[in-house]
Amino acid sequence: MRFKIGYRTIKTAIGVLVATAISQALQLDSFGSAAVITILCISVTRKNSLRVSWHRFAACLLGMILSMGIFELLGYTPIVLGLFMVLFIPFVVALRLSLGIVTSSVIVLHIYTHANATVDLFMNELLLVVIGIGTALLMNLYMPSSERQLRVFKKQIEQNFSLILYEFSTYIRKGDSEWIGAEISDTVRLLDESKNLAIRERNNQILKEEDQYFHYFQMREKQFEILERLMPFITTIHGSVSQSENLADFLEELSKAVSPTNHVPYFLGQLEKMRETFKEMELPTTREEFEVRSALAYIMHELQQYLLIKDSLWNEKKDTNVKKRAF
Known part of the structure; x- marks a missing residue:
């Protein structure tokens, strides 16, 4: 014991x-x-x-x-x-x-x-x-700070996101993967524990509302829901059309940029370029190609939402900072 x-x-x-x-x-x-x-x-x-x-x-x-x-x-x-x-x-x-x-x-x-x-x-x-x-x-009056543990949770979640996105790109390229998806369940656990800890840390602040960590983990939770929705669609497009390689490259690049810094405008631009390329393609001639093209369109839409969730948090933080400076 x-x-x-x-x-x-x-x-x-x-x-x-x-x-x-x-x-x-x-x-x-x-x-x-x-x-x-x-x-x-x-x-x-x-x-x-x-x-x-x-x-x-x-x-x-x-x-x-x-x-x-x-x-x-x-x-x-x-x-x-x-x-x-x-x-x-x-x-x-x-x-x-x-x-x-x-x-x-x-x-x-x-x-x-x-x-x-x-x-x-x-x-x-x-x-x-x-x-x-x-x-x-x-x-x-004495309450130990959870700052260090919150940073640890943040780093672990970002590492998991990075690996999940990289495995998505690998599957699209190779059509197979040795990845067992352990990061999925681990991320669910980390998000749950980190949000609870962030709430407790916020409730320890009497004179100020310090809830940046709570908003951050809430943002990651919403993004993670999108990654979970993407999984069944990712498995349908490996190597089926030429555009799948472009998507794999995009996902791999995105996996290397999982961080608090704001890379959203760049990746939104890359998505828009892929959309323009798809529009210039000839119409699908087979049912399989049609289904794959539909899956690609859906994945790009979800990835756009994934990025916009982070962008909304970034803009909210900027607005908050402007208000603080104003007063």
């Missing part, structure tokens, strides 16, 4: 230590509850941490006020406690504070156990909540 201590575990341990030490130093009743609240509020992203903390604080405050009023009015009995929870939980959910149900329940049980609503008890519970949530927020 592999034993591993992650950064979140370390943050939680430190948070428990700090929250317990502060609440104990202040001689608060049930001081261990501050540590429990801290554990509940430790999160994987900064934005989620702020949202969770607000939910828990608001729910706890409501729980304290309402429970003290109802218990004092109806009594400190199990029936009243059960009735309160039946009404309180849907109320909290309706206010969209459902993430605070567990924490507020802990505080409500404290009040029920003391069986005496006083200002001192209210302040005790409020301090436990503030210390627990405040400590968690402090711990959540």
Whole structure:
């Protein structure tokens, strides 16, 4: 069994230590509850941490006020406690504070156990909540950057794209290939993991929206869908017409240019030249030639969409940079 201590575990341990030490130093009743609240509020992203903390604080405050009023009015009995929870939980959910149900329940049980609503008890519970949530927020300020792993994912995906395009060109030329397509399934995995990581990295940015990686992987995901659609058509045109060699050359050149830099205008121009060449060809004389020519036309159309997807991202980045400079 592999034993591993992650950064979140370390943050939680430190948070428990700090929250317990502060609440104990202040001689608060049930001081261990501050540590429990801290554990509940430790999160994987900064934005989620702020949202969770607000939910828990608001729910706890409501729980304290309402429970003290109802218990004092109806009594400190199990029936009243059960009735309160039946009404309180849907109320909290309706206010969209459902993430605070567990924490507020802990505080409500404290009040029920003391069986005496006083200002001192209210302040005790409020301090436990503030210390627990405040400590968690402090711990959540540290979030390790995923920049390095995102760059690794980016490089691996580009390498896979390059190999896939090269294998397409090889198949068109030779009609056979020893390629087993492992990069296809590997790219699916990489795109899924990289997008999730990019979302998490974006949610760790509080003062700025840094989502260039997310948009990049989203762009590659759309391009990959096109590559998957091309596969059955690629297998129908190997060596069948003279234009297949031109397409193979185009795919091989494209495979060498898979990178973040903008080569789109050049390759769109090459596609347009191939289209003009096809228009000048004589009409197909056999069914097989007609089907191959149709497949070639479809492949060129999909390759144009493949390039335009990247071009749209490039233009979007330029527009964003212009707006930033303007303001």
